Amino acid sequence: MSDKKNTPKFSFNSFWIYIPIFVILIGLSFFNSGTLASREISKNQFSKILQENDIKKIVVENNNVARIYLKDAAEKKEEHKALVNSAFYRKGTPLYTYNFGDLQNFENEIEKEKKDKNLDFDKSNVESTSLLETVFNFLPFILLIAIWLFFMRRMSGAGGGAGGGGQIFNIGKSKAKLFDQDTQVKTTFKNVAGLEGAKEEVQEIVDFLKSPEKYTKLGGKIPKGALLVGPPGTGKTLLAKAVAGEAGVPFFSLSGSDFVEMFVGVGASRVRDLFKQAQQKSPSIIFIDEIDAIGRARGKNSMTGGNDERENTLNQLLTEMDGFGTDTNVIVLAATNRADILDKALMRAGRFDRQIYVDLPDLHERREIFEVHIKPLKLADDVNIEFLAQQTPGFSGADIANMCNEAALIAARNDKKAIHHQDFLDAVDRIIGGLEKKNKVITPKEKEVIAYHEAGHATVSWMLEHAAPLVKVTIVPRGQSLGAAWYLPEERKIVQTEQMLDEMCATMGGRAAEKLMFNKISTGALSDLEKVTKQARAMVTVYGLNDKVGNVTYYDSSGNDSFVKPYSESTAKVIDEEISEIIEGQYVRAIDILKNNQDKLTELADLLLEKEVIFKDDLIKIFGERPFEKEKATTDNISTEE
Structure with missing residues (x-):
């Protein structure tokens, strides 16, 4: 069965008809020329044949070649018999050709010989051309036309796009791929883990196309379109694939960049052709991925003017989605991760009636996504899916798929027969931190500073109520970092001021430990400083969490204030x-916490220098259980077995 699928299909091309016709014409011209058996002779040979009166007829062709026909009796002579008996010679055709040079001299010579020797041959003059000569004369023009046809077919994408039909001028045709009952799509809603709200919205659209009377009998109308919005990798395109597999109606899929072309008017023409095809196969679905390629807000780019090619394409799309005569059952699905730059006319109800936000998965959804991606993997018994779901906050579905694949590669690299839990943890480290650099040269003094820096992070976070619980600490270099501490943050929908301050204090714990133990600070805290500066700025200017600035935000979600400072110099x-x-206050707070636990900080740093990687169990042995109870017992379900 697989061999049959892999066999290339025979595709007929009309140009193949011209090849045998051309070959037959050349063959006919070649075989009918009558000169296949003719042999060119010299002046002496011609004079000998002439004097023996063997010539029956001389035909002067194009004033430069003499075709010599022999008498029947002469053809039987020994010197002519070899040519006469050849396979190419036919009766009544010239046996010899003679290039005589000047016509006047030649005619005078044969007339003189004819009178002197009383010869009885005939002479005539003809003008003739062969098909082969004509073809060679026009060969340059034929080649130019052939090259022009070739490039026009390549530019127009003949045979590749929908509605192409092998025509030359099909550049304005739609490039959408059509999925219908003949092209099975195996992706269904069962393959889409998580995204429950988005799936429910999209399933209703599919259900409407399958059984519209269920809704129309109550007076409902089919929605014109649905816009899938969300961060990259969250499953927008996967959701559209599931729609194609579930809908049971023709599904046209293409990208927003497929409308963009170097020729003026092509984008609008392709939009018209796309909707024309969809209406012919109604009810149907059109899916436009990355619609921001053509749906960007009009009039924002003053450099190209207000009537450029992209805006013409967008205008045509707006007209097709909500213009006169749009009463056919065609639903438009679109996906983008840049909804803030889309044109307002495109976003309004009546065009995209529903905006479905596909967010990053939460804990429960990550667990479901793991279940999907580990099915083809060979797992060991110690793999804890619950822990992996908790360990990967902020991971998208694509990130989780990449993590599972990376874990399989790590296990295979170590010649394991199954993928263990540690392989998944190593995959997380590899994705977040980067590749482990075992050969990086670090002096013992630098290693000690790094150990105290990471131990400072671990100590402060362990002593703060709202800081994320620590999972492991390492001083093995990865990527651009010399060490790292891995935490298990809570699934929060809102963050309070105390929680942000505790996180900032834990982040400053590394630099505070360097200051406390060595009375010096290093450049190793760059990423920590960048993180806390962003958090402090957000507290003051975005979330209104500062008493002095007040309940004011200078954040503009539309992104229109990138060149305008929305506050005065005094502000x-x-x-x-x-x-x-805020930052200096948390730095001083971190130093105070470390002073109160300096002996434990030293013990932790020494253990880190010895083992290079320590886990939560090691911190419990040194510090004991955390000195407070969490409101949300997220750590109770975490397995720390490695």
């Missing part, structure tokens, strides 16, 4: 002072 000075005060 800017206050903002800078408050950001600095």
Whole structure:
């Protein structure tokens, strides 16, 4: 069965008809020329044949070649018999050709010989051309036309796009791929883990196409379109594939960039052709991936003017989705991760009636996604899916798929027969931290500083109520970092001020440990400083969590204030002072926590220098259980067995 599928299909091309016709014409011209058996002779040979009166007829062709026909009796002579008996010679055709040079001299010579020797041959003059000569004369023009046809077919994408039909001028045709009952799509809603709300919205659209009377009998109308919005890798295109597999109606799939072309008017023409095809196969679904390629807000780019090619394409799309005569059952699905730049006319109800937000998966959804991606994997008994789901906050579905694949590669690299839990943890480290650099040269002094830095993070986070619980600490270099501490953050929908301050304090714990133990600070805290500066700025300017600045936000979700500072110089000075005060306050707080636990900090750093990687169990042995009870007992379900 598989061999049959892999066999290339025979595709007929009309140009193949011209090849045998051309060959037959050349063959006919070649065989009918009558000169296949003719042999060219010299002046002496011609004079000998002439004097023996063997010539029956001389035909002067094009004033430069003499075709010599022999008498029947002469053809039987020994010197002519070899040519006469050849396979190419036919009776009544010239046996010899003679290039005589000047016509006047030749005619005078044969007339003189004819009178002197009383010869009885005939002479005539003809003008003739062969098909082969004509073809060779026009060969340059034929080649130019053939090259022009070839490039026009390549530019127009003949045979590749829908509606192409092998025509030359089909550049304005739609490039959408059609999925119908003849092209089975195996992806269904069962393959889409998580995304329950988005699946419910999309399933209703599929259900409407399958049984519209269920809704129309109550007066409902079919929605015109649904826009899938969300971060990259969350499953927007996968959801569209599931729709194609479930709908049971023609499904046209293409990207927003497929409308873009170097020729003017092509985009609008392709939009018209796409909707024309969809209406002919109604009810049907059109899916436009990355619609921001053509749906960007009009009039925002002053450099190209207001009537460029992209805007013409968008105008045509708006007209097709909500214009006169749009009463056919064609639903438009679209996906983008840049909904903020889309044109307002495209986003309004009546075009995209529903905007479905496909968010990053939460804990429960990550567990479901893991269940999907581990099915083809050979797992060991120690794999804890619950822990992996908790260990990967902020991972998209694509990230989880990549993590599972990376774990399989790590296990195969170590010649294991199954994928163990540690392989998944190593995959997380590989994706987040980067490749482990075992050969990186680090001096013992640098290693000690790194150990205390990471131990400072671990100690402060362990002593703070709202800081994320620690999973492991390492001083093995990865990527651009010399060490790292891995935490298990809670699944929070809102964050309070105390929680943000505790996280900032834990982040500053590394630099505070360096200051406390060595009375020096290093450049190793760059990423920590960047993180806390962003958090402090967000507290003051975005979330309104600062008492001095007040309940004001300077954040514009539309993104229109990128070149405008929305506050005065005096306010800017206050903002800078408050950001600095927040960061320095948490730095001093971290130093105080470390001073109170300096002996435990030293013990932890020594253990880290010895083992290079320590886990939560090691912290419990040194610090004991955390000195407070969490409101949400997320750590109770975590297995720390490695």
